[in-house]
Amino acid sequence: MELPEPPECPVCLQPYDGDSTTPRVLACGHSACQTCLKLLPQPFPHTIRCPACTQLVKYPHPQGPSALPKNIDLLRLASLLQCPDHQNPQNPPKPIEKQSIPIHFIPNLWSHEFYLAWKDWVVPEDALVVEFSAEDGLCSVFCGRIVGSSLDSWGLSVRCSMKGNEKVSLVRVGGSLCENDSKFNYSYVAKVLWVLYGMTDRQLGLILKASCSKQSQICKVYGLWCNPDDQGVYIVCERYAGSFLEKFGDWRNGFVGENESNGLLDTTNFAMIGMEICESVSALHSEGLFSGCLAVRSFNFDDFGHVHIDLNEALVMSSRVWKMITKAILGAKKRKELEVSLRNDASETLEFVSPELLFELLQKNAIDIECGSKFEVGYGSDVWSLACVLLWLLIGEPFTELMGNYLHCFVPIPSDGKGSDYAGLYMNWMEKVRTSLETKLVSEFVPLQEILCGCLEFDPGSRPDVIDVWKCIRELIIKPKFDIMVSLARAIEKNTGHCLFLGELSQLRKETNKILEKQLVNDLQEKDDSNRGDVDQVGEVMVDKDLVEGLSGGHVKCIDLKGHLDCISGLTVGGGFLFSSSFDKTVHVWSLQDFTHLHTFRGHEHKITAIVFTDEEQPLCISGDSGGGIYIWGITDPFGQEPIKKLFEQKDWRYTGIHALAISGTGYLYTGSGDKSIKAWSLQDYSLSCTMNGHKSVVSTLAVCNGVLYSGSWDGTVRLWCLSDHSPLTVLGEDTPGNVTSVLSLAAYGDALVVAHENGCMKIWRNDVLLKSKQAHNGAIFSVGMEGKWLFTGGWDKVVNVQELLGDEFGIDATSLGSIACDSVITSLLYWQGKLFVGRADRVIKVYFYGL
Structure with a gap:
C-alpha cells in the first residue's frame, strides 16, 4: 500500500517538521513555511501575496511570520506520516534534497x-x-x-x-x-x-x-x-511669479473702497479675481481633493493672469498652521497668552482655519472639545476659508483684526473655569463681521454679503457650495438675465474627498513634535520665527526603525580575503568552498563557513585567466591559463598537490591562451580561446569533442543557461550554440550600427542575457531581441554577476553597480539600487546565496553580505 506524501510547503516543497520547516497560517487560510514567508515580496506595505491562492493578505509587522499561528493539524499529520510504524520497510523514503531559495542581497524595498x-x-x-x-x-x-x-x-x-x-x-x-x-x-x-x-x-x-x-x-x-x-x-x-501678497500687499483697505483717481468702487476687479479664486477651488474639489484651510498665499497668478492654487504652498501653509497651533498650546500658560499668540500668527500669515478644522487640531493636541465633535472636515471647510479670503480682499486689514477676535472664540483655556460658550462667542463674532460688511459695502453687494455670511456658518452642512459663491460674484458684472454663457459645474458629494491639511504630507512627524515640546519647555520666551523659511521639512515619512538601521546603518558588511600575489582573475564556488584564481599562477581554496584559507593549488606555468567548478561525475575545480593549459584539480580530503589531469590547446603562433571556461551540465567543458574558437572537451575521457568557429576575434567570455551556450568575443558579438549538437543558433549584435566594442563579460539567467562591453555599455537581451541598452560604467566592464533578479557589474571605474532586473513578458528593466565603491579595479564578480564576492586588481577578494 502506497503511503500519502507528507504535507509540504507550497514554495520550497519541503515537508513540515516543526523545526526547520514550520507551517504558519495566513489570513486566507493557506499555510506556508516560516522561512519562505520571510522571503516573499511585499507588493504593498504590511502585505504579502499568498503563494497558494495569490490573494493579498496582511503580514505582521515588524514581528514577521513568527506572529502568525502555527498549523497544528499539518504538523500532526506530518509527524504521523514520518512515524516508523507507518513506514514501508521495503520502500524506505528517499531523502528530500533541500531546494535552494533565492536569497536577497538586500531586502526588498518595493514591488x-x-x-x-x-x-x-x-x-x-x-x-x-x-x-x-x-x-x-x-x-x-x-x-x-x-x-x-x-x-x-x-x-x-x-x-x-x-x-x-x-x-x-x-x-x-x-x-x-x-x-x-x-x-x-x-x-x-x-x-x-x-x-x-x-x-x-x-x-x-x-x-x-x-x-x-x-x-x-x-x-x-x-x-x-x-x-x-x-x-x-x-x-x-x-x-508662478505673481503671488497674491506681492500684488495686493499694499491694498490695506481692500478692493471695495473709493478709487483715488475717480472715486468709483473697484467692483469689476474684485469680481474677476473672486471668480478665478472660486474656479480654482472648484477645480481642486473636482479632483477629489480639498485643502481644508486656505490662505491668501495659496493663490498665484500665471502668465495669462489666471488664478491657480499652489499645491506646494498649500502643504507648507498646512505644516505652518500645525506648528503654530502646537507652539501656541504648549507655550501659553494662560488664556490671554494663547489668544495673543494665535492672533499674532494669524495676522501675519493670513491663514484662515475653519471652526471644525480648528477643533480637529485642538483634539489632536489632546484637548477635548465636545462642541465641534459632530462636525466633520470636508469640502465645506474650503468654503469657509474661501469666504475669508474674499472678505480679506473686500475689507482689507480690518478683517485681519476680526480674525483675531475669531480665534478668541476657540481658545481652549476658559477664564471662569467652567468652560467656554463657543456657539455664543462665535455668533457675536459673526455679528461683527456683518456690521463691518454693512459699513464697507453698498447696496449692490447685499447678495454677496449674505452668501459670504452664509459661508461662515458654524455648521458646515449649512454653507453654500463654491459654485453658488461664484454665481453671486458673477452677478456683480453680468446680470442673471443676460448670463447665457454660464455652465453649471457637476455636483460634488460632500465629505468624500481627501483633505490636504490632514494628510500625511502636511503633518509634522511625531518625533518633530516631541523635539518641539522639549524646546518650548526649555525656553518659552524664545520668539517664534514665523516666516516662510521656518519649516524645513514637511510630512517626514515614518518607517520601521529596524529596517532603516539594517539598510543604512552599515549592515551591508565586508570581509577581506588576502593571499594572492597578483590580480584576481576568476571566482567560483562548489562543494562548500570558494575557489579563486590569479595572475600569480595559483588557485586558492577558501572555506565558505568562516572564509579561512584552506589550500593552494600550484602548477600553472602561465597566468591563470579563468576558473570553474563542476560536480557532475566527481567534484572538480578546473582552471585555464594564458598559455593554453587546462588543469583539472580533484576536490578531495585532503587536497592533492598535483592536478589529476592536464590538457593543452593546440598552440597557434598568432593567437594563444584560454580566456573563458564554462560547464554545460551535460558532461562537457567549454573553453573560449584566443584563436577565435570555442572547444568542447569531454569530462569522461578528457578528449576534445568538437570545435565551434564563427567569431572573428578572441572569445572572451562564456555562459551556459537553459540548454544554450553563449559566447562573447572581442568582435563585439554574442553567439548562441545548441548544447545538444553544438550547432550555431544565432548571432547577437552583428547588425548593431556604430563602432564595434569588445564584449568582455556576459551572464545568463532564465531568458535574460546581460552583455557587458569595453566602453561601459550594458545590453540586456531576451532571446534575440535587444530590450535595453544603457551606459552603466565609466570605462570597461570586466565582470558581470547575475542570479535571479540581482545583477552586479564592475570594472575599470572601481565601482560595483547593484541592479534589480524586473520585467514581464513584454520587457525587462534594470533598476539601479545602489553601488559599492572600491579602491581598485574590479576584475571578477560572483554572487552566491546572498553574498557578493568581488575580485580586484589589488590582489584582494572582498566578500559583501547583508546581515547582523
Whole structure:
C-alpha cells in the first residue's frame, strides 16, 4: 500500500517538521513555511501575496511570520506520516534534497508593480539647479530651475510640457536612506522610491493626478527630486511669479473702497479675481481633493493672469498652521497668552482655519472639545476659508483684526473655569463681521454679503457650495438675465474627498513634535520665527526603525580575503568552498563557513585567466591559463598537490591562451580561446569533442543557461550554440550600427542575457531581441554577476553597480539600487546565496553580505 506524501510547503516543497520547516497560517487560510514567508515580496506595505491562492493578505509587522499561528493539524499529520510504524520497510523514503531559495542581497524595498507605477515621477538628479533664495524660496528656502538640457531624456517632459530654465518650488516630504558608515550606497532612484513607498495614504497620488488634469487650475507637479546636499526628497512644483501678497500687499483697505483717481468702487476687479479664486477651488474639489484651510498665499497668478492654487504652498501653509497651533498650546500658560499668540500668527500669515478644522487640531493636541465633535472636515471647510479670503480682499486689514477676535472664540483655556460658550462667542463674532460688511459695502453687494455670511456658518452642512459663491460674484458684472454663457459645474458629494491639511504630507512627524515640546519647555520666551523659511521639512515619512538601521546603518558588511600575489582573475564556488584564481599562477581554496584559507593549488606555468567548478561525475575545480593549459584539480580530503589531469590547446603562433571556461551540465567543458574558437572537451575521457568557429576575434567570455551556450568575443558579438549538437543558433549584435566594442563579460539567467562591453555599455537581451541598452560604467566592464533578479557589474571605474532586473513578458528593466565603491579595479564578480564576492586588481577578494 502506497503511503500519502507528507504535507509540504507550497514554495520550497519541503515537508513540515516543526523545526526547520514550520507551517504558519495566513489570513486566507493557506499555510506556508516560516522561512519562505520571510522571503516573499511585499507588493504593498504590511502585505504579502499568498503563494497558494495569490490573494493579498496582511503580514505582521515588524514581528514577521513568527506572529502568525502555527498549523497544528499539518504538523500532526506530518509527524504521523514520518512515524516508523507507518513506514514501508521495503520502500524506505528517499531523502528530500533541500531546494535552494533565492536569497536577497538586500531586502526588498518595493514591488515591481510599485516601481512601474512611480518610476516616471522621479525627477532626474541633474534636472534641477538649486539656488538659495531667502526672498522667494518656500519652506526649504530653495529656488529651483529646470535645466533644459536635462529634459531630453526625461519621460515627464511631454506630459508636463516643461520648458528649459523654468522656475519651480521645492517642498521636503521626507528624508532619503541614510548611508552613514555603510558599504552600500543607494542609488538616486532608490532614495526617492523608498520615501514614496513609505507613505501610507493616497494623498501624493491624488495630488499628482490633479496636477495633470487639463481643466484643473492647479500648479503642475513635476515629480519628486532628491537633493544631493541634504539627502532630502522634495516635491517639485511649478512656480508662478505673481503671488497674491506681492500684488495686493499694499491694498490695506481692500478692493471695495473709493478709487483715488475717480472715486468709483473697484467692483469689476474684485469680481474677476473672486471668480478665478472660486474656479480654482472648484477645480481642486473636482479632483477629489480639498485643502481644508486656505490662505491668501495659496493663490498665484500665471502668465495669462489666471488664478491657480499652489499645491506646494498649500502643504507648507498646512505644516505652518500645525506648528503654530502646537507652539501656541504648549507655550501659553494662560488664556490671554494663547489668544495673543494665535492672533499674532494669524495676522501675519493670513491663514484662515475653519471652526471644525480648528477643533480637529485642538483634539489632536489632546484637548477635548465636545462642541465641534459632530462636525466633520470636508469640502465645506474650503468654503469657509474661501469666504475669508474674499472678505480679506473686500475689507482689507480690518478683517485681519476680526480674525483675531475669531480665534478668541476657540481658545481652549476658559477664564471662569467652567468652560467656554463657543456657539455664543462665535455668533457675536459673526455679528461683527456683518456690521463691518454693512459699513464697507453698498447696496449692490447685499447678495454677496449674505452668501459670504452664509459661508461662515458654524455648521458646515449649512454653507453654500463654491459654485453658488461664484454665481453671486458673477452677478456683480453680468446680470442673471443676460448670463447665457454660464455652465453649471457637476455636483460634488460632500465629505468624500481627501483633505490636504490632514494628510500625511502636511503633518509634522511625531518625533518633530516631541523635539518641539522639549524646546518650548526649555525656553518659552524664545520668539517664534514665523516666516516662510521656518519649516524645513514637511510630512517626514515614518518607517520601521529596524529596517532603516539594517539598510543604512552599515549592515551591508565586508570581509577581506588576502593571499594572492597578483590580480584576481576568476571566482567560483562548489562543494562548500570558494575557489579563486590569479595572475600569480595559483588557485586558492577558501572555506565558505568562516572564509579561512584552506589550500593552494600550484602548477600553472602561465597566468591563470579563468576558473570553474563542476560536480557532475566527481567534484572538480578546473582552471585555464594564458598559455593554453587546462588543469583539472580533484576536490578531495585532503587536497592533492598535483592536478589529476592536464590538457593543452593546440598552440597557434598568432593567437594563444584560454580566456573563458564554462560547464554545460551535460558532461562537457567549454573553453573560449584566443584563436577565435570555442572547444568542447569531454569530462569522461578528457578528449576534445568538437570545435565551434564563427567569431572573428578572441572569445572572451562564456555562459551556459537553459540548454544554450553563449559566447562573447572581442568582435563585439554574442553567439548562441545548441548544447545538444553544438550547432550555431544565432548571432547577437552583428547588425548593431556604430563602432564595434569588445564584449568582455556576459551572464545568463532564465531568458535574460546581460552583455557587458569595453566602453561601459550594458545590453540586456531576451532571446534575440535587444530590450535595453544603457551606459552603466565609466570605462570597461570586466565582470558581470547575475542570479535571479540581482545583477552586479564592475570594472575599470572601481565601482560595483547593484541592479534589480524586473520585467514581464513584454520587457525587462534594470533598476539601479545602489553601488559599492572600491579602491581598485574590479576584475571578477560572483554572487552566491546572498553574498557578493568581488575580485580586484589589488590582489584582494572582498566578500559583501547583508546581515547582523
